[in-house]
Amino acid sequence: MGFFTAVLGPGSISIAFDKAEYYGGDVLSGQITLRVTSRIDRSQPMQMEIVGEETMRWRKKPVDHHKHRHSDTCSSREHGKWDDEDHRERREVYQVLREEICLDIPGRSYEVGEHVFPFDYRLPATLPGSFSFKHGVIRDMRDVKVRCEYSLRVRLPVDSMWQADIVKTEVVYVREQPSKQVPRSITQSEARQVNFLHLFNQGECHLTASIERDVLPMGGCVQLDCTVENQSSWCIRSIEQRLNQIVELHRYETSRSLLHQGPPTVTRTMSERSSDGFGARQRKEILLAQHIEYTPTWWSASNESQLLPSMRSHFLSVRYELVVQCCQTLCSSASVIIPVVITTKLP
Numbered sequence: 001m002g003f004f005t006a007v008l009g010p011g012s013i014s015i016a017f018d019k020a021e022y023y024g025g026d027v028l029s030g031q032i033t034l035r036v037t038s039r040i041d042r043s044q045p046m047q048m049e050i051v052g053e054e055t056m057r058w059r060k061k062p063v064d065h066h067k068h069r070h071s072d073t074c075s076s077r078e079h080g081k082w083d084d085e086d087h088r089e090r091r092e093v094y095q096v097l098r099e100e101i102c103l104d105i106p107g108r109s110y111e112v113g114e115h116v117f118p119f120d121y122r123l124p125a126t127l128p129g130s131f132s133f134k135h136g137v138i139r140d141m142r143d144v145k146v147r148c149e150y151s152l153r154v155r156l157p158v159d160s161m162w163q164a165d166i167v168k169t170e171v172v173y174v175r176e177q178p179s180k181q182v183p184r185s186i187t188q189s190e191a192r193q194v195n196f197l198h199l200f201n202q203g204e205c206h207l208t209a210s211i212e213r214d215v216l217p218m219g220g221c222v223q224l225d226c227t228v229e230n231q232s233s234w235c236i237r238s239i240e241q242r243l244n245q246i247v248e249l250h251r252y253e254t255s256r257s258l259l260h261q262g263p264p265t266v267t268r269t270m271s272e273r274s275s276d277g278f279g280a281r282q283r284k285e286i287l288l289a290q291h292i293e294y295t296p297t298w299w300s301a302s303n304e305s306q307l308l309p310s311m312r313s314h315f316l317s318v319r320y321e322l323v324v325q326c327c328q329t330l331c332s333s334a335s336v337i338i339p340v341v342i343t344t345k346l347p
Contacts, residue, residue, distance in 0.1 A: 010038035011110075013154050013168035021173040023344075025125035028172065032103065032117040032154050040110040044157040045102045048119060050172070052097030052127065054148040056251065056315040058090050058141045089143075092251060094314040096127065096148065103154075128313040129176035129344065132306065133247065138264040144249070146315050150174050176309055179343040183213040192334035194232040203232030207334035209288075209324045215341045216292050218307060222340070224288040226324060228278075234328050236277035241288050242323045243270045245307070249316050270307055270320075271295040277327070290322060292342060310341045 017030040032048070103117045133146040150172040157165050187210035194202040206229040216222050230236055249264045271293060278284050294307040308318045320342050325335035 010040050010158060010163055011036040011156075011166050013156065013166050015152060015154060015168055015170045017170075017172070021175055022123060023175050024123055024127040024129075024177045027120055027122050028152075029118070029120045032119060032168075034110065034115040034117070034156065034166070036110045036112050036115065038163075039112060040156075040158060042107050042109060042159060044159065045106045045108075046104045046117065046154065046156045048101045048103050049153045049155070050097060050099045050101075050121060050150070051153065052095070052148070052150040052174070054094045054096055054128070054314050055146070056092045056249075057143070057145045059087060059143045060090070061137060061140045061142045062087075092315070096314070097124065097150065123174065125177060127174055127176070128311060129309065130174050131308050131311075131313075133308070133316060135247070135266055135268075138249065138266050141249075141264060146249075146313075148313060175344050176311055178217075178345070179215055179310065179341055181215055181341055183215040185212050186210065186214050186338050188336040188338050190334045190336050192332065194234055194328060194331045194333055196234065196331050198332060202234045202331065205230050205232055205236070205326055205328070205334045207324065207326055207336055209322075209336045209338060211322070211338060211340070214339065215343060217343055217345050218292055218309065219345065220292050222290050222292065222322070224290060224322065224324060224338075226286045226288055227283070228286065228326060228334075229283045230278070230280060230326075232328070232331075233280050234331055235279045236326050236333070237329055238277045238327045239275045239286060239288070240272065240323075240325050240327055241275075241290055242272040242325075243290055243292065244268070244321050244323055245270050246319050246321065247316055248319075251315055288324070307342070309344050 012035050014033045015030065017028070022028055028050070034046070099121065101119070101121065103119065128148055130150060131148050135144045136142060138144050151169055152172050153167070153169040155165060155167045187208065189206070189208040191204055191206045194205050196202050208227045210225050211222055213222070224241065226239070228236065228239065245268045247266050247268070271291060273290065275286060275288060310320060311318050320340050322338040322340055323335060326333040
């Protein structure tokens with residue numbers, strides 16, 4: 001029994017929260033239960049630490065050395081060193097939150113049994129929500145992973161060289177505060193010349209799309225009022241709508257030759273729908289419905305896409321757009337883009 005006490009410590013700690021998730025500005029509350037199996041004499045004070053970290057990991061995209069010219073003095077050993085650099089994982093960490101709270105007085109002894117410590121801590125209102133972003137390749141980066149997570153760690157130091165400290169860590173799920181942007185109606189239109197094979201003019205196609213609110217809750221639905229006036233001699237095969245997520249990375253290492261392109265950006269389709277088209281020389285008014293959700297497809301499942309709220313954190317920013325496009329076989333045709341803000345649901 002003495003061996004297990006030395007390895008596992010003279011007791012254990014459990015943490016219970018009053019809610020499963022919290023919003024920025026909420027009071028994080030609950031209780032910590034210390035179960036003592038062997039008397040603890042004159043311990044140091046029990047510490048509670050609340051930590052929030054945003055981490056970005058990535059690797060450099062491998063360079064095809066056969067496509068680049070090197071001097072004859074460049075040895076294969078140097079090539080190997082470059083390859084090792086390409087495969088090494090880069091990592092950056094930004095500390096969002098760190099708060100230490102003393103739960104007890106120093107020098108206290110704990111008898112065998114249970115000791116309960118309630119706690120309350122108000123989270124900063126501006127905290128970014130917990131999120132995880134993964135993508136395969138973004139420009140000269142690969143295996144990109146950005147994560148923001150929060151944890152509560154409780155530690156009771158034990159003043160004995162034969163007994164381990166009692167430590168417990170629990171994950172805290174934080175949601176970002178819903179956007180306070182005032183919703184507004186948006187109307188976008190485009191008139192596009194319909195060119196068969198991009199060479200032969202077939203007339204024009206006019207597309208107008210509007211929404212009543214550009215601030216949309218996750219899991220909700222938005223209606224698009226569309227008017228399509230096909231003045232061309234080519235029928236419209238279908239009308240497609242997409243919800244696109246645009247993710248922009250803020251901090252990264254890149255080669256000088258790519259600096260003029262700006263920050264690495266990736267566009268991913270969260271969901272898409274298609275409506276029936278109609279014939280040439282016709283005008284039609286259509287009511288489209290777009291659900292604000294992620295619908296995985298066979299090409300996006302490998303990237304572990306996730307519908308995140310519109311936000312800006314230390315390492316990335318996320319924004320969204322609704323795209324409505326008239327599809328005409330072998331022709332360029334009209335399309336419109338409506339920027340929208342996706343927000344978390346109200347608590």
